[in-house]
Amino acid sequence: MHNLKIDSGRLWNSLMEMAKIGATEKGGVCRLALTDLDRESRDLFVRWCEDSGCTVSFDAMGNIFARRPGRNNDLPPVMAGSHLDSQPTGGKFDGAYGVLAGLEVVRALNDAEFETEAPVEVAVWTNEEGSRFPPAMVGSGAFARIFDLEEAHGKADMDGKTIGEELARIGYKGEGCGGRDIGAYFEAHIEQGPVLEAKEKTIGVVTGGQGQRWYEIVLTGRESHAGPTPMATRRDALVGASEIVQAVNRIGHEFQPGACATVGMMQVSPNSRNVIPGEVFMTVDFRHPDDDRLKAMNDALRVAADAAAAKHTLMLKFEQIWSFPATPFEQSCVNAVRKGAEQAGFSHMDIVSGAGHDAIYMAGVAPSGMIFVPCEDGISHNEIENATPEDIAAGCQVLLNAIVDKAGGR
Amino acid sequence: MHNLKIDSGRLWNSLMEMAKIGATEKGGVCRLALTDLDRESRDLFVRWCEDSGCTVSFDAMGNIFARRPGRNNDLPPVMAGSHLDSQPTGGKFDGAYGVLAGLEVVRALNDAEFETEAPVEVAVWTNEEGSRFPPAMVGSGAFARIFDLEEAHGKADMDGKTIGEELARIGYKGEGCGGRDIGAYFEAHIEQGPVLEAKEKTIGVVTGGQGQRWYEIVLTGRESHAGPTPMATRRDALVGASEIVQAVNRIGHEFQPGACATVGMMQVSPNSRNVIPGEVFMTVDFRHPDDDRLKAMNDALRVAADAAAAKHTLMLKFEQIWSFPATPFEQSCVNAVRKGAEQAGFSHMDIVSGAGHDAIYMAGVAPSGMIFVPCEDGISHNEIENATPEDIAAGCQVLLNAIVDKAGGR
Numbered sequence: 001m002h003n004l005k006i007d008s009g010r011l012w013n014s015l016m017e018m019a020k021i022g023a024t025e026k027g028g029v030c031r032l033a034l035t036d037l038d039r040e041s042r043d044l045f046v047r048w049c050e051d052s053g054c055t056v057s058f059d060a061m062g063n064i065f066a067r068r069p070g071r072n073n074d075l076p077p078v079m080a081g082s083h084l085d086s087q088p089t090g091g092k093f094d095g096a097y098g099v100l101a102g103l104e105v106v107r108a109l110n111d112a113e114f115e116t117e118a119p120v121e122v123a124v125w126t127n128e129e130g131s132r133f134p135p136a137m138v139g140s141g142a143f144a145r146i147f148d149l150e151e152a153h154g155k156a157d158m159d160g161k162t163i164g165e166e167l168a169r170i171g172y173k174g175e176g177c178g179g180r181d182i183g184a185y186f187e188a189h190i191e192q193g194p195v196l197e198a199k200e201k202t203i204g205v206v207t208g209g210q211g212q213r214w215y216e217i218v219l220t221g222r223e224s225h226a227g228p229t230p231m232a233t234r235r236d237a238l239v240g241a242s243e244i245v246q247a248v249n250r251i252g253h254e255f256q257p258g259a260c261a262t263v264g265m266m267q268v269s270p271n272s273r274n275v276i277p278g279e280v281f282m283t284v285d286f287r288h289p290d291d292d293r294l295k296a297m298n299d300a301l302r303v304a305a306d307a308a309a310a311k312h313t314l315m316l317k318f319e320q321i322w323s324f325p326a327t328p329f330e331q332s333c334v335n336a337v338r339k340g341a342e343q344a345g346f347s348h349m350d351i352v353s354g355a356g357h358d359a360i361y362m363a364g365v366a367p368s369g370m371i372f373v374p375c376e377d378g379i380s381h382n383e384i385e386n387a388t389p390e391d392i393a394a395g396c397q398v399l400l401n402a403i404v405d406k407a408g409g410r
Numbered sequence: 411m412h413n414l415k416i417d418s419g420r421l422w423n424s425l426m427e428m429a430k431i432g433a434t435e436k437g438g439v440c441r442l443a444l445t446d447l448d449r450e451s452r453d454l455f456v457r458w459c460e461d462s463g464c465t466v467s468f469d470a471m472g473n474i475f476a477r478r479p480g481r482n483n484d485l486p487p488v489m490a491g492s493h494l495d496s497q498p499t500g501g502k503f504d505g506a507y508g509v510l511a512g513l514e515v516v517r518a519l520n521d522a523e524f525e526t527e528a529p530v531e532v533a534v535w536t537n538e539e540g541s542r543f544p545p546a547m548v549g550s551g552a553f554a555r556i557f558d559l560e561e562a563h564g565k566a567d568m569d570g571k572t573i574g575e576e577l578a579r580i581g582y583k584g585e586g587c588g589g590r591d592i593g594a595y596f597e598a599h600i601e602q603g604p605v606l607e608a609k610e611k612t613i614g615v616v617t618g619g620q621g622q623r624w625y626e627i628v629l630t631g632r633e634s635h636a637g638p639t640p641m642a643t644r645r646d647a648l649v650g651a652s653e654i655v656q657a658v659n660r661i662g663h664e665f666q667p668g669a670c671a672t673v674g675m676m677q678v679s680p681n682s683r684n685v686i687p688g689e690v691f692m693t694v695d696f697r698h699p700d701d702d703r704l705k706a707m708n709d710a711l712r713v714a715a716d717a718a719a720a721k722h723t724l725m726l727k728f729e730q731i732w733s734f735p736a737t738p739f740e741q742s743c744v745n746a747v748r749k750g751a752e753q754a755g756f757s758h759m760d761i762v763s764g765a766g767h768d769a770i771y772m773a774g775v776a777p778s779g780m781i782f783v784p785c786e787d788g789i790s791h792n793e794i795e796n797a798t799p800e801d802i803a804a805g806c807q808v809l810l811n812a813i814v815d816k817a818g819g820r
Contacts, residue, residue: 087685130684194638212637227764228763229604229788231669242656245648245651249646260641262636262685262686263649264684265678268675270499285637285683381633381635381682382634382688
């Protein structure tokens, strides 16, 4: 058993330094994928990794890999990773924590002059949030061959700019993507939910991810003047949309335990005070740890959307744009995380990830695991997202332990 | 009795020429108040009026007045008017028709070398729609001393630009506003509703306007991650907002006959697919011809908004930003319109205006009346807004008759 220790102060300082890029007034971060700010954060990460003796490369999706050689470089690397892009009103920890915890593992191995058997890599995945280019997790998804490269490059933002164009613009469009062996993949992340805090546990040993489905709905009615158009002859797209919001929320409550159901986005057109809305675009995000229940939620949503459209004489465009099934993590990786927590003396519990993460896609091409740490009030995707330096350090120590467990060495 | 006739072809051509400024692909117009396109439309109107021998001036609100002298220029002018600004996805007729019908009256008087006793003026009122600078009808409202000038100049668009700044920028900020006698005010307008078409009447003799109230509502919950945040602990602002949309629609139906109730605008924040909405801004537009019923609608809305906020643990900001009472038009003006329709042999009916119009404010400072003509399927505030050349000409002929009735002359 090794005696390696991460440097909690150094990790915290790196996190705070990274959080300055795209810092918002309310203490959060706005660093949308492939913007100039995203490039700035990538450049900083690359510099830090090179300063730590890593060889840095990036692939055709702009996924970055910083490699610390092992004793046997023919072995597939053991990888830590996450993302540096954020939500429009995101926090300091979501994503950046997993990336910088990986870097801290490299730095701690360097400090101890510890040689792993297999090489260690730290990965930054492109466009994990999907806020700018839906859907989420496109970089790791392309690496895992969930999306083909052309499809991934073609994903566009609201202004029609594509991932391919923006990668080239910021200078992070390399060659090739995926198709190589990864020995194991670990991702440290804040929980983004309230469970660890409520149960007073330091480490969440993540056993897998929920199934997830994303939808886009467009309701088209008839825009007309809010004054002289009688109530009886209206075709108000927003009245129909509000019934779907109600249905989504009702379905979320009906499919407990485990269901989450959210309308996160809504665009009303023409969005003028005295015009009856002619069109509404909205998104739905459904999650459930049980795929059959998730399917039943899907069916209930379709019934509700059809009913709302029929009731208000609206045209309905209903599309499931993305999904993945419930994903259990590989047992040896889950065990390495649990053992890593016990080794360091941290309280821990098993937990299912409510959020999508790059690790969910990586689980398709490599043995994978995740480490959760508590975040304040369970709040994430919010500028007030917060975590304690102690919990942040604990998760990183468990990441170090799990990586050394899998990479071997002395 | 005079024998004056308007030139329907000339009127139609002027309307189509004006509609080119800000023309949209779908055949409508986007000419928001005090934009460069609005300036272009004003410049064209001014040129046409000067070509017709009018003296043109504008006041501190950018309201334009084109004056054709009468025999006795000490008499207060008889005025026709409306507006040239449009909704973001507006039609060719809303507003522009009343202005260009006024111009056609002047041209027809010129053709016949007809001298009115009182001078005739054609007015263009600034920011009638209120789409860019809420609320609506700010130019005529300032003329009628509903708003004081400083307040009106301070109205800001979504980017924080004010009416005062934008008037100066486009060169239409003159001196003074209102405070002079107007002999009578007439406004020709498409009905913007389905009643005349359904009853097969050419002319709507408008007896007055509905009472109207505008509200702004902000619901604040807590934005957090759509995945790991349990349904039970959410404070989803959009779920609360959708209940208010439902309540507004229900109130509109409950207060029949006569009620109109619309949520036209909604902004969701942060508007990301996998973030529970932390804040929603929405507007409500209530109308009723009976002020007591309108007050009862207001009370019902407040109860519903409070209930939605309490149910989802949201902070509620509820503000009535604008209102005016039901406004009957002066009897002699209503009679002049009715007589003008009969004189020309057009079918007609009395009607209450569902929409707000500059005439509603003008009714506070001058005897006022309105002339409605049918529009296709009752649709307005929509790019497909349409009316027939015959109906457009008919309304203009009635306007001419009413103006000569009030201005006198031979």
